[in-house]
Amino acid sequence: MLSHKLAKQSKPFSDGEFLTDCMVEAAIILCPENKAQFENVSLSRRTVTRRVEVIDEELSGELSKKAEDFTYFSIALDESTDIKDTAQLLIFIRGINDRFEIVEEFLAMESMRGTTRGSDLYDKVSGCLERLNLPWTKLLNVTTDGSPNLTGKNVGLLQRIQDRVREDSPNSDLIFLHYIIHQEALCKSVLELDHVAKTVVKLVNFIRARGLNHRQFIQLLEESETEHTDVLYHSNVCWLSLGKVFRRVWDLRGEIWTFLETVGKADEFADLQDPAWLCDFAFGVDVMSHLNDLNLKLQGKNMFVHELYSFMQAFKAKLTPFSQQMTNKCFTHFPTLDTMDVPLCQSNSYSITLTDLHSEFNRRFSDFAKIEHELDLVSSPFSFDREKAPVDVQLELIDIQCDPALKEKFTTSTLDHFYCSLKETQFPNMRRHAQRMLVLFGSTYVCEQTFSVMNYNKSRYRSRLTDKHLSSVLRISTSDMTPDFDDLAKRGDRLNCSH
Incomplete structure (x- = not known):
């Protein structure tokens, strides 16, 4: 069990000897009469290695x-x-x-x-x-x-x-x-925020990559009693990194500008005083926040494909009113941008960008769209149009939709439990169709x-x-x-x- 815990927590196999020392020290204090028993527990590196191998074989056999x-x-x-x-x-x-x-x-x-x-x-x-x-x-x-x-x-x-x-x-x-998460991340390329990201990343690197600059910046934040204690590094391989970096830099933009003036580097980051660039930055903060919310919903193990696809569909549907509201300079769902005086030409440009993002989602998720009809049949059998269902399940679907007991069970149990409760002799095709959709890997x-x-x-x-x-x-x-x-x-x- 201890070897299993070491591997489960990604600890080196040699830590078993340290674990033994800890147990012996605790035994000396708590139960000195049993000290010898703890000393006899073998957790050497080779022993832990052998036991990890055996546990691996056990789990592999169970999976088989x-x-x-x-x-x-x-x-x-x-x-x-x-x-x-x-x-x-x-x-x-x-x-x-x-x-x-x-x-x-x-x-x-x-x-x-x-x-x-x-x-x-x-x-x-x-x-x-x-x-x-x-x-x-x-x-x-x-x-x-x-x-x-x-x-x-x-x-x-x-x-x-x-x-x-x-x-x-x-x-x-x-x-x-x-x-699906990789596709969602690739969709961000149509936002055309490279000019914003380049300046923000350069700014963060200037502060964080040089020890003196970083110490001076932290001191400035402490003196001003700012809620945020630092700016964040950006990593291209971190899903939510850029959105978090945007938000932190935006919240600290006043302190950052004061720091740049103090060290004489304000001229190199003149964009921070450019109203048009700041509007683009504010738009980037808000749209990345929406994308991050979607990204978090798509993460997790043992999720059904129809759940992942519904999250993506909901986000895609939101892009249409976002675009329309942007044309009318309504920034209700873009609170950061709402603090700026946005020219009409820029708001129209943001509207076009959101429309392009909507089109990109349609293009990149075409593989999920091919099975959307089948996913709806399994996830919403009681509201599904029986005439659009495959011929082999139409009669079974009618029986399901006309059975009030099954409808009650559908609302009170999980999807897999509901289809498991259907009798094999009465609903063989619906059960098989459900198995096919529930076993899909969406991510x-x-x-x-x-x-x-x-x-x-x-x-x-x-x-x-x-x-x-x-x-x-x-x-x-x-x-x-x-x-x-x-x-x-x-x-x-x-x-x-x-x-």
């Missing part, structure tokens, strides 16, 4: 057992490099069985020391599925971050997977989705989150961590499954072998 019952499954893929420049392909699986039990777990981390072409990635993915004895015919969806080696038309990974599935089921069409958020765990574990202070042990740590730290510690403890000959 659950995978045997999958009716359908989906996978999420993302590829990045670790601190040793080794390409690591993370694979997550999301499966559903006839009881509508949904399992979303880390499947594998595949290390690639050579090329990372579509064929190389396909070999790794196919190998993982074969080890789990999962038939290709049950694969329903693949979600990626849209990189070329994954999505190439002819030789990319997705095309190879589609071809492999059609070998066993010629009429099967996989659902390919592009990571590779779990992959991105796991890469953060990977970079934390395999850092420059721990760069010799092997790929095998890194994979074990990632499985343990991200898994929702709990090992059977009683069963593991019975394998004493394996866990307590001599060093």
